[in-house]
Amino acid sequence: MASMDLADLLQDNGSKIILFVWDGVGGIQAGPEDLTELQAARTPNADRLVAEGCCGLLEPVYPGVTPGSGPGHLGLFGYDPIEYQCGRGALAAAGVGFDLQAGDVAARLNFCTLDSGGNVSDRRAGRIPNEECQRLVAKLADAIRDVDGVEVHWAPVKEHRALLVLRGEGLGDGLEDTDPQATGVPPLQVQVKDDSAETARAAEVVRKVLTQAREVLADEEKANMVLSRGFAGRPNWPSVQERFGLRAAVIAGTPMYRGVAKLVGMEALDACNEVAKDVASLAAAWDDYDFFFLHYKHTDKAGEDGDFEAKVAYIEEADAALPALENIGPDVLTVTADHSTPSAMKSHSWHPVPVLLSARTARRDAVAEFNEIACIQGGLGLRPSTHLIPLALAHAGRLAKFGA
Amino acid sequence: MASMDLADLLQDNGSKIILFVWDGVGGIQAGPEDLTELQAARTPNADRLVAEGCCGLLEPVYPGVTPGSGPGHLGLFGYDPIEYQCGRGALAAAGVGFDLQAGDVAARLNFCTLDSGGNVSDRRAGRIPNEECQRLVAKLADAIRDVDGVEVHWAPVKEHRALLVLRGEGLGDGLEDTDPQATGVPPLQVQVKDDSAETARAAEVVRKVLTQAREVLADEEKANMVLSRGFAGRPNWPSVQERFGLRAAVIAGTPMYRGVAKLVGMEALDACNEVAKDVASLAAAWDDYDFFFLHYKHTDKAGEDGDFEAKVAYIEEADAALPALENIGPDVLTVTADHSTPSAMKSHSWHPVPVLLSARTARRDAVAEFNEIACIQGGLGLRPSTHLIPLALAHAGRLAKFGA
Numbered sequence: 001m002a003s004m005d006l007a008d009l010l011q012d013n014g015s016k017i018i019l020f021v022w023d024g025v026g027g028i029q030a031g032p033e034d035l036t037e038l039q040a041a042r043t044p045n046a047d048r049l050v051a052e053g054c055c056g057l058l059e060p061v062y063p064g065v066t067p068g069s070g071p072g073h074l075g076l077f078g079y080d081p082i083e084y085q086c087g088r089g090a091l092a093a094a095g096v097g098f099d100l101q102a103g104d105v106a107a108r109l110n111f112c113t114l115d116s117g118g119n120v121s122d123r124r125a126g127r128i129p130n131e132e133c134q135r136l137v138a139k140l141a142d143a144i145r146d147v148d149g150v151e152v153h154w155a156p157v158k159e160h161r162a163l164l165v166l167r168g169e170g171l172g173d174g175l176e177d178t179d180p181q182a183t184g185v186p187p188l189q190v191q192v193k194d195d196s197a198e199t200a201r202a203a204e205v206v207r208k209v210l211t212q213a214r215e216v217l218a219d220e221e222k223a224n225m226v227l228s229r230g231f232a233g234r235p236n237w238p239s240v241q242e243r244f245g246l247r248a249a250v251i252a253g254t255p256m257y258r259g260v261a262k263l264v265g266m267e268a269l270d271a272c273n274e275v276a277k278d279v280a281s282l283a284a285a286w287d288d289y290d291f292f293f294l295h296y297k298h299t300d301k302a303g304e305d306g307d308f309e310a311k312v313a314y315i316e317e318a319d320a321a322l323p324a325l326e327n328i329g330p331d332v333l334t335v336t337a338d339h340s341t342p343s344a345m346k347s348h349s350w351h352p353v354p355v356l357l358s359a360r361t362a363r364r365d366a367v368a369e370f371n372e373i374a375c376i377q378g379g380l381g382l383r384p385s386t387h388l389i390p391l392a393l394a395h396a397g398r399l400a401k402f403g404a
Numbered sequence: 405m406a407s408m409d410l411a412d413l414l415q416d417n418g419s420k421i422i423l424f425v426w427d428g429v430g431g432i433q434a435g436p437e438d439l440t441e442l443q444a445a446r447t448p449n450a451d452r453l454v455a456e457g458c459c460g461l462l463e464p465v466y467p468g469v470t471p472g473s474g475p476g477h478l479g480l481f482g483y484d485p486i487e488y489q490c491g492r493g494a495l496a497a498a499g500v501g502f503d504l505q506a507g508d509v510a511a512r513l514n515f516c517t518l519d520s521g522g523n524v525s526d527r528r529a530g531r532i533p534n535e536e537c538q539r540l541v542a543k544l545a546d547a548i549r550d551v552d553g554v555e556v557h558w559a560p561v562k563e564h565r566a567l568l569v570l571r572g573e574g575l576g577d578g579l580e581d582t583d584p585q586a587t588g589v590p591p592l593q594v595q596v597k598d599d600s601a602e603t604a605r606a607a608e609v610v611r612k613v614l615t616q617a618r619e620v621l622a623d624e625e626k627a628n629m630v631l632s633r634g635f636a637g638r639p640n641w642p643s644v645q646e647r648f649g650l651r652a653a654v655i656a657g658t659p660m661y662r663g664v665a666k667l668v669g670m671e672a673l674d675a676c677n678e679v680a681k682d683v684a685s686l687a688a689a690w691d692d693y694d695f696f697f698l699h700y701k702h703t704d705k706a707g708e709d710g711d712f713e714a715k716v717a718y719i720e721e722a723d724a725a726l727p728a729l730e731n732i733g734p735d736v737l738t739v740t741a742d743h744s745t746p747s748a749m750k751s752h753s754w755h756p757v758p759v760l761l762s763a764r765t766a767r768r769d770a771v772a773e774f775n776e777i778a779c780i781q782g783g784l785g786l787r788p789s790t791h792l793i794p795l796a797l798a799h800a801g802r803l804a805k806f807g808a
Binding site: 004006009361362363364365366377378379380381382383387390391392393394395399400401402403404 | 468469780786
């Protein structure tokens with residue numbers, strides 16, 4: 001099927017859509033009764049919404065492809081994650097909630113270990129803990145704030161990973177990685193991918209930043225240098241307002257999800273990963289937006305931890321939040337996930353995720369349970385995640401007829 | 405999945421295919437028993453064909469997109485409606501069954517009201533009734549038949565809408581709308597989109613036609629001018645003969661459906677929207693064609709009217725026509741819809757439509773009822789409408805093996 005630009009069909013009828021993402025909720029059979037976490041959980045509210053509405057399964061990126069959190073959410077937002085890719089630096093910025101501006105140049109840094117000969121002996125500096133990363137980033141940020149009139153920003157990411165952002169006039173992002181992807185060799189010199197004056201200027205600044213960083217870290221035992229990867233500017237993507245006519249808000253307590261949502265033009269509301277408070281935050285902004293992306297993190301975390309019982313408990317907690325959302329009065333309420341995170345696998349997986357869509361205009365199917373197996377029989381079928389937004393818009397009455 | 409050109413696989417084995425379209429037959433739950441119209445209707449023949457054959461659901465244009473009649477049918481004919489779009493003028497011509505020729509230039513007209521200052525005060529002339537539209541079109545057609553050696557044709561469409569067609573040598577269709585899309589301003593002047601001599605000539609003719617039309621309509625109270633939109637020539641699409649090797653006929657009592665079918669090269673047989681007579685018309689031409697598109701209009705009309713019971717009754721009437729079609733002996737008999745028209749919504753909708761395919765070569769699924777909910781479990785699955793023609797060709801033995 002060709003993809004379709006919906007812009008010409010949009011009509012603003014004042015309707016409201018809630019997308020409630022139970023992160024990583026999909027699973028595979030495991031646990032004491034050989035069920036998926038959703039099968040094992042008691043989800044009376046989601047089951048009722050499925051019974052009254054329609055359901056199916058969404059495939060996030062591509063058959064068999066396990067999505068990271070960015071691509072998984074972009075699909076749900078109606079952005080084909082294969083088409084909408086951004087550089088590692090911009091993703092890292094989104095991931096830590098760094099508010100990347102147009103013109104900024106971001107890169108992911110890895111703390112590494114150089115031996116006495118200046119060769120990389122450990123590309124990840126022994127996977128230093130988060131606290132150590134924070135200390136080192138603070139040390140760098142304290143020492144290196146400005147180079148040649150360019151602001152230099154630093155942020156810790158996780159373990160050996162950090163973020164570097166240059167902010168100034170006339171900077172290009174056409175820079176090669178300095179990570180040699182090997183040990184026993186020195187870090188690569190900063191090379192340019194294009195001949196633009198902007199990239200040349202950025203290269204000069206990065207060279208100075210890295211030289212200074214090496215000096216600042218010289219007395220560290222493990223993390224005595226940084227390698228840079230994926231220089232990138234803020235992606236210039238059309239917003240959900242432009243593409244789908246939606247004033248959109250994100251309620252997500254974890255910076256990564258706020259960051260991805262902001263890349264497509266959503267505005268961030270208060271959020272703290274306590275679902276009752278996050279629902280209240282959503283409700284308080286009800287009049288100001290058309291579309292609300294509410295993120296629930298705990299299911300994914302429990303899956304990553306391999307904790308079947310915890311994931312079941314968190315599913316039940318998310319389910320218990322549904323009546324409060326229904327009471328706000330959305331025209332469309334849809335519950336799904338960005339990807340599966342089976343606790344039996346302790347990681348994200350490629351398995352399709354169940355989706356339910358509740359709306360007055362829904363065609364009811366025969367399914368009355370919200371889980372991966374029951375939803376195979378649902379009327380929405382098995383389809384790419386990118387179909388969800390068009391379907392939500394349609395059920396909300398926001399798409400006009402195509403053609404006469 | 406990439407789309408595929410079937411031309412190299414075609415083989416003419418003399419088999420016959422009937423596509424029986426129950427216009428707008430899909431619904432959502434409503435009515436006294438909270439069923440869809442198809443669930444409520446008694447359809448013993450379609451149920452038997454499903455039991456003996458295979459079924460599924462078709463998504464007409466794109467997820468969530470509500471098709472007009474043109475796109476809805478193009479998909480069933482194997483023409484991706486996103487790829488095969490034609491201008492409003494050409495669609496209007498198809499819609500009223502005007503036989504647009506290559507080289508013609510068509511435009512949709514809206515009767516409008518100009519105030520004493522020459523500004524548009526009502527872009528739709530108070531949505532005049534059909535009879536008034538017919539009277540005004542006759543008045544124009546009587547007065548303006550030829551301009552600069554170009555034939556000028558007029559046809560009423562519906563309410564304030566009409567059709568203008570110019571027929572002559574060397575006319576281009578690169579003209580902008582004269583509809584200002586606003587009131588309080590005069591109609592726009594005819595502007596060209598390209599520098600061709602053909603478009604310049606068409607622009608000159610249209611200017612004169614509109615000037616004369618204003619004079620002819622000067623004494624009208626409401627509809628004292630026309631605004632033009634969507635100048636377009638006949639689309640130059642490959643025919644179903646070229647693409648699918650099918651000598652194809654349309655049996656449709658309503659001009660719109662004949663018009664769309666003719667755009668893809670089908671030949672029109674007698675039709676009157678009485679199903680028994682239309683089936684007889686099909687049977688009489690059995691030896692002359694490979695593919696028969698039989699259109700049943702009443703289901704859509706009842707849906708648009710919001711008349712659940714009438715739609716149920718019309719479904720039963722269409723079902724009763726199936727044995728007569730079976731008796732003619734098609735190799736493939738398929739029944740489906742161009743789109744849903746739930747009577748609860750009184751309009752077309754985006755919901756997928758059920759499809760049944762009866763053929764000696766079908767793989768039977770477990771479904772034995774023809775409705776939207778039962779067909780979710782069908783062996784054809786949920787798929788784009790454009791898949792139907794390849795499947796029909798295959799079941800008719802008209803597609804050779806691909807690759808060695």
